[in-house]
Amino acid sequence: MRFFYTILFSLLLGNILTICAQSNSEKIDIIEQNLKSSKDFMQKNLDSSFFYANRAQLLSQKIDNDTLLAKANIQKSSVLIFKKGFNEADSLLQGNLTKRLPLHIEGQTLHNLGTIQYYKQDFEKALDIYLQAAKTMEKVSNSKLLVNTYTNIGTINSILKNFKNATTYLERALPLSEFNEILRLQILVNLSNIYKEQKLYKKFSSTILEAEQLAEKYKSKRSLSAIYNNLSTHYSEDALNNPELDYDLSITYGKKSVAIKKELNLIHSLGLPYNNIGHSYLRKGQYQTAIKYLDSALPKSQGLLKSYVYNNLKESYEGINNFKKAIIYADLKDQLKDSINNAQQKEKVAELTEKFESEKKQQQIDILDTKTELQALTISQQKYLLIVLIAFGLLFLILGYFGFQNYKTKQQLNTVLLQQKLRKTQLNPHFLFNALQSIQNFIYKNDKEKSSSYLSSYSKLIRLVLEKSDDNFTSVADDQLAIESYLKLQQLNQNDSFSYTVTVENTVDEDFDTLPTLITQPFVENAVLHGLKNVTNGNIAVSYYKENAMLFVSIKDNGKGFEVKSEESKKLHKSMSMNIIKEQLENLNRTSKGFNGDISIHPSQSGTKVTLSFASK
Template sequence: MFKGCYLLLILLCLTKGDIYGQDSILVFHTLDSARLLPGDTNKVNWLIDKGKAMGRYFDKHKAENPFFQEAIVTSQHLRYFRGLFSVYNELGISKRNKSEYILASDYHEKAVKYAEEAKNDLMLAIALNNTGVDYRRQEKLEKAFGYHFRALQLAEKINDVRNICVAINSIGNIQLSSGKYDEAIAHFNKALLLERENKNSLGTAINLGNIGYAYQGLGKLDLAIEYYKKSLAVNQVLNNSTGLAICYNSLGGAYKEKKDYASALEYLHKALAVNSKVEDKVHEAESYLSIGKLWSLQGKHEEARKNIQASIDLSLLWRFKLMLKDAYKALAEDYKASGDFEKSLGAMDKSLLYKDSLLDENSAQSLAQTQAIYEVDRKDNQIKLLEHDKQLSELRTKRNVVYIISLAGFLLMLTVGGFFYIRHRNLETKKQTLQLELRSLRAQMNPHFIFNSLSSIHRFIWSNNQEEASDYLTKFSRLMRMILDNTQYTFISLNKELESLRLYLDLEKLRCNGIFDYQINVSEEINEEEAMIPPMIIQPYVENAIWHGLVHKSGKGLLEINVTLKGRVLTCIVTDNGIGRKKAIEIKEKKGQTHRSMGMKVTEGRIDLIRKINNTKEANVNITDLEDDAGTATGTEVKLVLPVEFIF
């Protein structure tokens, strides 16, 4: 039934309007064929192959690929980790090709997870390299280096030359971006040697060009030109038009730095000639712009403006906003050099306009991709819950069969057995009722926490620059994924609770501009992976300490969380050196805020239910106002005592 609804949803999405025509009939005919296949790994592989073959069709119409979505559902049902790796790896590549790098990294991180589950080193090396490329495109170089370094170690272990070359070349590019040119050259030379040994001409051409870029960065222009020409020679043998255009443009740039304007113009005109065979017209726009800048340097303003305008016209046609920003800036500088300041200002205004447009576009795209990640994770969790419910239903059916057989076998003990059965059923019903109440309270708390986090992220995006906003959004999406995962369970391991708590504190510290520090101390005798506690049980008291104690404090605040264990009882003490509850209440009354914290109220309800379910008095919360010898408030201490479960 679920699959039928899923395919119906795809049908409604893809048939919106009449833009698909006859192609959509083929798509749905193929999907109907998929439904007739048995739900095994062969079906998953068939769906993945179809998804790859029809990828351009769905990209063209800006629709999700239903073959990949169906492959995910079937693979999760079968716990087929190889299939999940393949789907998420392909989805990541698709998003990266559309410059949606945040989404690409999220999909490729899922591919890493499932490659690890499948215990397949080759798949893991591929996924690690792809994730590293995604983060390099986001200019998160340290994170990218970590993924490529892991991929390199793994590829060397299994002697996979292709992934070794990709990892080494990528590490070289990271060092190139960081200005570590000598280290970059060393890595490019290693990759070059391997590519030549394996007779990979395209890889050879790429690494030769990269070495040229590194030498140009070091100011060794003659060496840079030598390597650009070597790369050019390989591309000429391959008849690779894109590679030729890049090499000619690179040679033009190097000769321009040498002030050999004649040679620079010669190569840039060669780039223009070959660009007619290149599908991506950004290289042609770049060539026109470089030629215009060269004429401007020589004081030939008419020729300069003619070529710069050609670059602008091409960029307007293909919507190359970054190229338009640079072209209008070059035009402004040329007008300024000729003394026409009014036109120079006009051109500079247009350059700044495109710069602002790019910033707004990137911020909107980052937010859209983060929201898409949230939706993907939500759908994945729904699928997991449906599978979990199905398993529970099967278990209940088996249990009922056992009950019937047991009752038939013990007719002589019907009276006694009936008494104990009714008593047991009543206890189970009472416990289930309490569990449902506990779930309801958790459901109240999570939207409350998510609402506060979204308010924080909204304020941060509008008050900070794009790079910080993107970093904040990435951390927030990771926290959201942890919350969605953790709150499915009644108990989670202590290390997961503390990991999400650290991430929350890092976000609040960023939001509050570092007005407080925090420390989390866990007793050495506690095994954080074995001790189990209710999820999101500590966070409301931490949030209360920050927003009612520390934010109003003058000077640096400190939040301490100490966790100890005695027997099966866990004690968590949250201490802050804030203004204390009395002053916090006075501030709230001045602002007209009289309502009590929803998070605190819900958590107290959860603790009360935990006490009832476990039939213990050990679950409780005590709040103490801290004072110095003079009776002045020095902060607040919250002591949270909970019964703890263990995995083993």
């Protein structure tokens, strides 16, 4: 091996010395020949392919040709991607983007950058880059370059379950693939899978049968194995809108798939074709034969496929009146299904928790950034004062004084706005972690209905609080949804010790009438935590209505009003955040044109009513 590399190095050195004495056209021909050699070796020997790509890159640098160097970088990056040298490949391609290059070269560069992200399984980022590549290459109408990009866009959309987009791009790629039947075979297989997912059976049949012909022509056994598997599944599916149900064909294709998989030693993937064959024999009433194939499928199946095998075994044993074994497999299927559902629920809770923690960290970063801005404002103010005093002195004392006062007022207003933003990030409900713990308890108790309902309320509240917290105003519809989700979770935390109603009168346009963001939640929170504390049959009524172009929000409870113990007064103040809300309204009244907001509180022995009023914005 050392001898081989010594020879390659000697050849490279000799070519570089020779190229110095050659004309530009001869030098370009040599570089193009090296690029062609690298492409020829791509499927045979990656080390040789890399050698020729690297050689083309070095020679391009010698003649100072940006276009040739960019082509060499693209070819070298292609080899590096296959060798999983993603960082080096990315560096080469980013270098291409710093230069003004022909559109087809720029498009190829973007395509390879997308491929790097695809191999890293960052599909969203890969899709974004591939779309840029497609947009660039569409301008030069080069079908040979565009077909690969369209194919990869379709494949990623298929992975992300965006079947409509996947169909669009693969159907665009198909007519462009006439020059390369191997690539056409790949597109046909992917497209047939998507048609099958969408239950477009006629398109599925025509597409996969063409794929079968190409796979047989080129003796592509792996492709044939997948095609036979899909055809076996297709002909055995008991779908109401499947006009091509044919159990004999399903068995034939299933056995073909099994034979090829055994030949290729793909033993781990035999579960699906064995199940298809067993299912077809079951539907034909040949129960003993069905059991034989389903027994073969069982040890090679996982997850959902295994539950299908259990169900088919149950029905097969019922067919031969062996009800004891049928019950065993029915129980196994139910246990596996419950296990899968529990795993999915836990995964969803974990995902929500991770998202909440991530958003919480981002809020902490925002708080630090806001504090930094406040410090910068203070420093800037001090510097400005010093400059004014030195520059203008006593001669312009009065003018300087009024100018400074005007500047100081603006700075104070900016400070108030920044402090309001800082405080608003702290308005998110602190009960959320308790609610999440309660939801997890329902999941562990396998109470699917309650856990699903409360998870929905939890996710809606999280989304609304985090998405709307930076906006000054929100719609009545969003505020109503947030309050309903919040009260539902509070019912969970309070063991359903109170009831509530949230109504919107016909005079209110839910989507266009607005009110300050997060202003109603603290009053509702106070009603729950303090107004209804130790109250049986508590009730909270929230109502949105309009009178004379004024929007009103009424929050009423049947609790004990404000007659609370002195030691609870601090809790009331903390829960209500009254100073923050008053400051928020005062600032909005001052800065938002046409807006005027007010709060009125009416405590009584039978409860408390808080009325918020807002002039139309």
